[in-house]
Amino acid sequence: MQDDRARRHDRRKRRGLLRTILRRSLVLCALLVGLTAAAPYLGGLSIVERVRYEWSDAGEEHWQTVAVEGGIASSAEEYYYDHLPEELHEAYREIYVHVMSGEDSGDFLSQVGVDNFWKVYYAMLADHPEIFWIGTRAQIEESGVSKRVITYDLEVTVPPEERGSMRAALEAAADGCISRIPEGASDYEKIKFVYEYMIDTVEYRSDAADSQNIQSALLNHASVCAGYSKAFQYILNRMGLFCTYITGKIQGGGDHGWNLVRIDGAYYYVDVTWGDPVFLNQGGDDMAINYNYLCCTEEDLFRTHVPDDPSILPSCTSDIYNYYKRNGLYYETFDYDTIYNVLMNSVWAGDASLVMKFGSREAYDAAVYELFTGDMLRDPGSYLMEKNGVTSWNYRYHTDEDFWVITLYW
Numbered sequence: 498m499q500d501d502r503a504r505r506h507d508r509r510k511r512r513g514l515l516r517t518i519l520r521r522s523l524v525l526c527a528l529l530v531g532l533t534a535a536a537p538y539l540g541g542l543s544i545v546e547r548v549r550y551e552w553s554d555a556g557e558e559h560w561q562t563v564a565v566e567g568g569i570a571s572s573a574e575e576y577y578y579d580h581l582p583e584e585l586h587e588a589y590r591e592i593y594v595h596v597m598s599g600e601d602s603g604d605f606l607s608q609v610g611v612d613n614f615w616k617v618y619y620a621m622l623a624d625h626p627e628i629f630w631i632g633t634r635a636q637i638e639e640s641g642v643s644k645r646v647i648t649y650d651l652e653v654t655v656p657p658e659e660r661g662s663m664r665a666a667l668e669a670a671a672d673g674c675i676s677r678i679p680e681g682a683s684d685y686e687k688i689k690f691v692y693e694y695m696i697d698t699v700e701y702r703s704d705a706a707d708s709q710n711i712q713s714a715l716l717n718h719a720s721v722c723a724g725y726s727k728a729f730q731y732i733l734n735r736m737g738l739f740c741t742y743i744t745g746k747i748q749g750g751g752d753h754g755w756n757l758v759r760i761d762g763a764y765y766y767v768d769v770t771w772g773d774p775v776f777l778n779q780g781g782d783d784m785a786i787n788y789n790y791l792c793c794t795e796e797d798l799f800r801t802h803v804p805d806d807p808s809i810l811p812s813c814t815s816d817i818y819n820y821y822k823r824n825g826l827y828y829e830t831f832d833y834d835t836i837y838n839v840l841m842n843s844v845w846a847g848d849a850s851l852v853m854k855f856g857s858r859e860a861y862d863a864a865v866y867e868l869f870t871g872d873m874l875r876d877p878g879s880y881l882m883e884k885n886g887v888t889s890w891n892y893r894y895h896t897d898e899d900f901w902v903i904t905l906y907w
Contacts, residue, residue: 550606560590569597573734576741576757577620580809585609589617592649596621596628599657602650611639614646623742626727626734629667629710630655654707663712670715671732684738684760685792685818688767691732692791695725695769701776722754722770729756729769740767745804755802757810758792764811765792765818768802785850788820789900800899821854821902829856831863837873844877844907851905861901868903869894881907 564570571593578589588607592614595603609617614637622628632652640647655663678690698718702708705719713720714728726742733740739759743766747753755768767790770776774784789797795813804810821827828835836853843851855861867873878890893906 551608557587557590560587560594563594564590564597567594567598569594571625573624574739574741575624576739577623577809581617581620585613585617588613589621592618593621593625595649596631596651599660601631601653601657603648605637605646605649608643608645610644611637611646614649623744626711626731626742627667629663629707629712630657630660633709654710655712663716667711667715667731668735671735674732675736687736687738688733688758688760689791689820691729692767692769692772693786695729696773696786699725699728699773701725701770701773725769725773726754726756729767733758743804743810745802748801748803753802755790755798757813760792760818763815763817764813765815766795766798766802766813767791767793768798785852785904785906787897788852789897789902791820792818797900821852826852827854827856828860828864831855831860831867833867833873836864836867837876840873840877840905841880843905844880849907851907853903855901855903858901861898861903864903865896868905877907 561570578586581589588605588609591605591607595605605614618635619633622631622633630653632654634652636650637646638648639645674691674694677694678687682690695714699714700719701721702719703721705713705721705724706717707713707724708721709723709727711724711728711731713724715731720728730740730742741757742754743757744752744754753770755766755770758765758767769790771790772787774787793813794816795810798813816822819827839853840851853864855864874892878892882888882890895904895906896902897904
């Protein structure tokens with residue numbers, strides 16, 4: 498008897514639970530039907546479709562799967578992605594998928610506000626210089642209720658029908674540079690080669706077309722700091738080397754962009770634009786490349802450069818790849834006889850120019866005084882006049898007080 502009563506009680510509980518589920522399901526269905534019939538569309542998607550996406554808990558994995566299945570997943574190291582808060586990874590991956598799929602405008606599903614949308618958008622552009630067909634501007638629509646971004650419309654700089662041929666041309670240009678690098682070159686030697694290649698083949702022009710993207714430097718051979726830096730990053734990434742794009746300002750000046758590279762686990766700064774003597778306005782046809790900004794330390798760079806967000810930047814303190822030290826052009830102190838011999842050896846060898854870097858401001862100032870106020874250049878000048886059968890000799894020079902570097906053009 499007791500067992501019968503227990504079984505009847507269980508059946509009543511199950512029937513009650515079933516009725517509750519049915520009632521809730523009917524209410525939900527009615528709600529969804531009402532929303533479908535009455536709710537406005539938000540950027541092409543109804544509230545129901547947005548709710549369905551949110552309830553699916555798809556997240557970043559959904560967009561990563563789409564990228565893999567679409568053959569657009571990135572193999573490059575994404576420095577800015579790695580330094581975003583984890584809750585923004587979904588939005589980063591979504592906008593990356595949209596852009597790489599050629600969806601220059603459309604709905605946005607990740608739940609981020611306007612400020613965070615811009616944060617992930619700029620992070621994505623900084624990580625991916627190969628995205629050459631859109632600019633840095635966009636129009637976005639925000640929900641008046643949730644205050645989340647619901648649509649985007651990106652600035653298009655290259656129309657869809659031209660992207661395939663331009664991509665092929667960019668890859669060919671980058672590979673043309675890479676093919677010239679000697680076999681067996683170290684990572685430093687590869688970085689140095691691309692640094693010199695960019696300076697030799699690109700002209701700094703403030704009015705350059707598409708100056709914020711890599712085609713300005715690699716195809717048009719005229720650009721500004723963004724084009725120099727992104728093209729440099731693009732070529733290094735294509736070789737499997739880490740390189741990312743850093744934005745900031747110049748001390749007392751305007752916006753600027755440069756690069757961060759890594760060699761054997763240590764980080765270094767590179768500024769290709771400031772390595773170009775045309776940009777530095779040194780003058781003359783035989784201008785020497787400025788190596789101050791090749792694999793330099795934060796101590797050196799931050800004398801003139803101010804990064805936008807130093808909190809995400811690694812320590813850059815090693816000078817093992819300092820160009821001047823590696824090439825015997827570095828002098829810790831000023832010794833008259835040593836520098837005199839350096840000058841004479843340079844003119845005897847028929848060098849077009851001579852570069853010297855000093856280890857302190859005191860040593861640099863002493864060298865400047867002896868060279869340009871004293872008579873330290875008399876003997877080199879006399880030799881050049883005798884060699885060339887002339888009675889006078891004009892030389893040019895460039896001094897860099899930030900890096901304590903003197904460049905002489907014979």
